Amino acid sequence: MNTANNPATIQFIGEHLLPGNIGYILTIVSLVASLVATFAFAKAFFTNEIKEQGPWQRLANIAFVIESVCVFACFGVLFYVISNHLFEYKYAYMHSDKNLPFEYLLSCFWEGQEGSFLLWSFWHCVLGLILIKTSKKWKQESFGTLMVLSFTQFCLATMVVGLYFFDIKVGSSPFILLRNEMNWPILSRPDYLQLLKDGTGLNTLLQNYWMVIHPPILFLGFASTAIPFGFAVAGLLKKDHKWVTPVLPWATFSAGILGLGIMMGAAWAYESLTFGGYWAWDPVENASLVPWLTLVAAIHTNLIYRKTGGSLKTTYLFYGISFLLIIYSTFLTRSGILGDTSVHAFTDLGMNGQLLSFLLVFVIPFFLLFIVRFPALKEPNKEEAIDSREFWMLVGSLVLFLSAMVIITITSVPVYNKLFDQKVAPPEDPAYTHNQVQVFVAIIIGFLTAVGQYLSYKGGGKKGGFWKAIRFPVYIAIVLSVLTIIFIGIQYDEKTVSFQVNLYIALVASIFAVVANMHYWLVILKGKMKSAGASIGHIGFGMVLMGILISSSNKKVLSWNTTGINVIQKSPDAKNPAGNPMENITLFEGIKTEMDRDKKTGNFNYSVTYLRDTVDELDKKFFELKFVNKTGGMAKDSFYLYPDVLKNNKGMEGFSANPSSKHYWNKDIFVYVTSFQDHSKEDTIQFKLHQLKAGDSLFYSNGYVKLEKAIINPNANRPAGSNEVYLQMTVHSKEGLVYNAMPGIKINGQEMSMVQDTVRAQNLILSFNGVVDQAKGILNVGLKESSTLTNLITLKVYEFPFINILWMGIIIMTIGFGMSSYARIKQLKSA
Amino acid sequence: MKKSHIILLVLIAVAIVVLISYTGDLSSYETVGSAKQKPGKFLNLIVKMDKSVPVEYNPVKDPNLLKFGVQDSLGGRIMVVYHNTMPTDMEKSERLVLKGKVQGDVFECSSIVMKCPSKYKDNPEANKEQPVTINN
Structure with missing residues (x-):
């Protein structure tokens, strides 16, 4: 004070x-x-x-x-x-x-x-x-x-x-x-x-409207993990495990809402942030994902315990750790400890000690209690059959759990730095370190999600029954996988070949998961809604995996800067740490720019024109961009996008950009303005006059201008009695581009008017200011170079194919969790 | 030993191997001086803008080329080349975390993290010093 x-x-x-x-x-x-x-x-x-x-x-x-x-x-x-x-x-x-x-x-x-x-x-x-x-x-x-x-x-x-x-x-x-x-x-x-x-x-x-809805849903997800945790603590205290039944609707509800909340954050990042994606393995994102993984693992071991009496210890541990990880993530995001590694943590309020106490006051008693009670958590000393559902569910749960542990350990590097006074920094490509590991998790979980429900508890179904039931979805999945690989594929080849192969396997696994669970629901459960929660949740999960794999690995930069040849020469080679991020294209107001050259045909797939900009009452500056989609050589359709920039507040200079997307059924075109220059101010630069003959050239800052020849009266429709003289000129830029310009003079009786010509892409204005020496053919040419000629923006454009599969998958998965939760409530009431 | 125990042990072993191999990918924070000793090595620099060197950025010619000078807390200076657009409010940021490699006598930068007085939230400490503009 x-x-x-x-x-x-x-x-x-x-x-x-x-x-x-x-x-x-x-x-x-x-x-x-x-x-x-x-x-x-x-x-x-x-x-x-x-x-x-x-x-x-x-x-x-x-x-x-x-x-x-x-x-x-x-x-x-x-x-x-x-x-x-x-x-x-x-x-x-x-x-x-x-x-x-x-x-x-x-x-x-x-x-x-x-x-x-x-x-x-x-x-x-x-x-x-x-x-x-x-x-x-x-x-x-x-x-x-x-x-x-x-x-x-x-x-x-x-x-x-x-x-x-x-x-x-x-x-x-x-x-x-x-x-x-x-x-x-x-x-x-x-x-x-x-x-x-x-x-x-x-x-x-x-x-952003996502920020109105995402935090309440996410915090409901956070809050709801406390209920299963409470049940587990009560169970440990009383050595009474009956809670595994009433906890189920709470746990499924919690997993559904937490998953939804996390992915709403991803949707916000996709729509409002400009890292060009929905997931960046940022510590804040990881910290909320990890409890979801352990919670899903806990629900599965809980089911195992109810059916077979096994996996009791893991059920306690997983429910316990899910809530503890929520508090840990609170500690990470609010204590300021993430500092350099995350862009969206809360500000440090100087409450680190209190936050740490909040964490320890739950972690220490829980683990003490768990260890003390460990011998009392009796499980049948019987080997699980290798063809039983519980065996593979347990494997899946353990994989989810360990995947969560790997993610949280990597995320905790800043904590390690703080504890041991180290200065370890994240690796060169932090996203790839996660991706190359988690792709295996996706493969295993994908396949297990597909086959899990076809196995029966305690194993020993009819001989050949498993194959008979799953045969049909396997065939369908093979056909769909082949089609997907041929027509969409995995274009991502920046890393190792084996990583690309893994992505393919994961894609097949996710397709199999979707198909097998659809088949299970529609054919084996005969489409009944009552017990469909698990199947529908699994379909959604498979779609999420599929959507992530297809959209991320086929994400394409459309705005590769190919306008200037020289730019490409300057582009860094493979040894450059910057890679090749020439992802920004420059647009001049009113000038159509071609984009996304097709490697085979050499034609451009899109053209984009920056038409104008407006500022709304909240000081948001909208850019109107017209896109023409010419994929396949035809001008198929045109559409308008309105990315905007908003002046930063909070004492910060500069602007923050908001992307805009065109949604096709099979892809999104994702656009945002990376910088802009507003040159609508008065232009005060004067013309400089040069005396030239045909064939002469003169230099300007970015190349030279050549006077080709003078053309007299090229326009047949001119008013009678008037004369026109135009100069045919070419502008050669350093980048090797050539532009034409035609300044001229119109003479109509006593009136003379000058027709200037501008080369906007080079910020040049040319004028023809009359004849100096008719005999020698020396002409007076005016040249004005102006940086204030035109408004310009730099733009990034990405294409995300099939991202809708991801969003639909989230919705379906959430519905699946909701149905399971509802079905469990019904069971409790009728029990 | 139960099969599930064996699988658990195998998975834990895999997780440990993954984490150990991860430590090999980790990089370090360096000063300008120590970074110059390790040309070609990927590392992180914590620096601020060197105001004595003009920032070169012309989106008309090349929107993907930015050159600027930086200075670390020990006074070491180096030029930075960044093949991307200029981040908004870069000049205002108090501190930059640059990732990249020293190549020749420039730092080839692959990403810039800006530490502004208020990147995401207000920093209460910074605000305590901030004078209020009186507009009456």
């Missing part, structure tokens, strides 16, 4: 202190209530006396409801502060401004750490209330779960409480006043609110 401004002595004008005070009280009440709920649920959980249980249960429920009401109200108050632009609050000042459209006010809410902690807490409350309401049959298990959930809520409440305990700041409140945090001199003036015209606004990159 700052002592320079003494709030006690100054009467500030126009402040709204009431919402903040209410907010403070609400956070403190929720902190206390969650602690009471933890204690009361623990009492209800551990007591063996039915008589005692009732009162504790009532107290616990009341405390949980009070806590939830406080969190909801807190949510409302903070939204009130933001939407009413109460800039006396630091959170509103830092994360919003008055120009934001209403929907983005929600994005402001979760731009900062405090708001996103509240969001997380909000979902815990919702889920907890549902659990309280629905767990009549599984009371014991739910008490333990709610105990863990309430304790998690307590920890989250400490993150936003913003109190000092013996000089140690605990949490960071969203309701702190700007004048208490900042040392700005004006904040000590009583009328500072009149001077503080507007907030610093929402980061331009987050002003």
Whole structure:
């Protein structure tokens, strides 16, 4: 806190202190209530006396409801502060401004750490209330779960409480006043609110509709992993494993929502960021993917345990570690430890110690408990049959788990650096290090997803029954794979041959997964919806794999800069670390530029014209680009794209670009502006006059201009009695390109007018200024070189083939998880 | 020993091998001086823009060529060649993390990570010092 401004002595004008005070009280009440709920649920959980249980249960429920009401109200108050632009609050000042459209006010809410902690807490409350309401049959298990959930809520409440305990700041409140945090001199003036015209606004990159919806879904996914974790902890404490049944709808729901939330983030990255893709193996992305992998593994081992009694230990471990990885990812993204390695982590709020405690307070007790209980987790000492479903499900789960461990270990390099004071940097191609490993995971999981349901639990189906059932989908998959490989293939050949082969195998595996699960659902389950969740989820998963493999490995740069021959010569060779990223094409306003030369025919597949630009009321600058698709030699269709740039806020100079895409059924054309130069200002440069004869040339900065010959009256339709003289000139640029120009003079009686000609691509204007010496043929030619001739942009254009398979796969997979969850709820009710 | 245990051990072994081979791919952070000692080796430089050298970038001639000078905290200077467009607000960034190799007397850069005072979020520390513009 700052002592320079003494709030006690100054009467500030126009402040709204009431919402903040209410907010403070609400956070403190929720902190206390969650602690009471933890204690009361623990009492209800551990007591063996039915008589005692009732009162504790009532107290616990009341405390949980009070806590939830406080969190909801807190949510409302903070939204009130933001939407009413109460800039006396630091959170509103830092994360919003008055120009934001209403929907983005929600994005402001979760731009900062405090708001996103509240969001997380909000979902815990919702889920907890549902659990309280629905767990009549599984009371014991739910008490333990709610105990863990309430304790998690307590920890989250400490993150936003913003109190000092013996000089140690605990949490960071969203309701702190700007004048208490900042040392700005004006904040000590009583009328500072009149001077503080507007907030610093929402980061331009987050002003995207995905950012309204992605964080709530992702945090619901985060929050929902706490329920299976709670069940597992309760199970360990009581050595009672009946929870594996009621946990299933929660776990499938959680995996569905978490997967959806992650991929919505990918969709945001694809639509709004400009790294040209949807996944970059960024630490922040990895940190949310990894718990999803372990959660999916946990659901599968859970099914094994229910059917066969095996895989109990892995079920406990996987559910436990999924939630712990969520907290670990919270630690990574919010502590600032990722620093140099991630572009989108939260700002360090100076709460590293608290975040680390939050992590350890769950990790240490869980593993201690797990180790203590390990001998008590009895599994049948029987060998799994090699032709049994559970054997291969276990293999798949272990592969998912270890894949998750590899990803998180690599992602944790910054932590290792911090712990051991090392300075290890990521490898040259960090995405490839992941891809070359994970392609094997895709292959194994793809094939297992395909065959899994055709095997029966405990093995020993009818002899030859497996092959009989799966024969048909195998044939179909072979045919489809061959067709896909012939017509689409895997164009990506920048790495080793074996990597390309692996990509092909993974593609075949993913096709097999889709076909086999469709067949299983439609033929073996006869298309029944009741038990179709698994099949549909697996179809979606197969499509996700397929979509990733096809779209990423066939991603094509359309904007290879082929306009200047010389540019290619300068292009770096294979030894250059920059590779060959000549991916930007320059467009001049109004000039059609050809793009994407076909290797076989030498024709260009697309042409693009930068028509104009406009600025909307939010200062977004839209570029209107006209594309003509000439693939196959014919001018097939033309379309318009409107990529935009938005001036950066938050004290940053420059612009952030928003891509725009044309969606075909089988591909996306993905475009964004990498830089632009606005030259609509007044041009003050003068013409320079040169005396030339036919055949003479004169130099300009980027080449030379040659006067070929003078042409008299080339235009037959000129007005009677007038004369025209044109100069046929050629402009030769350094890059070896030749442009024609025809400046001229029109004489109509006493009137003489000059016709200038411009070569926009070279920023040249030529004029014919009359004859100097008729006998010798010396002419006066004006030349103006101007950098302010025309607006220009540089553009990147990518083609993503079949990316829709990925997005459809996500939707179908989420539906599959939802159906499974619904079917499990039905089972619980009828059991 | 159960089959599943054998598979588990094999998978763990594979994971460990993968991680060990990963350590071989890791690179390092260097100063300009130490980077010049290792020409051709892929490495990371943490530098800031050298304002005494003009930035060369002309998208009319070649949108994929950017040249600029940098300076590290020890005062070592080097020219950087980057075959891509100029990142927006590069000149404003406090710190650049460059990936690439020293080739000859220039640093051939393959990627630039900018550390702005507020790349993604406000840095509260930076904002504490920031004067407010009074517009009354």
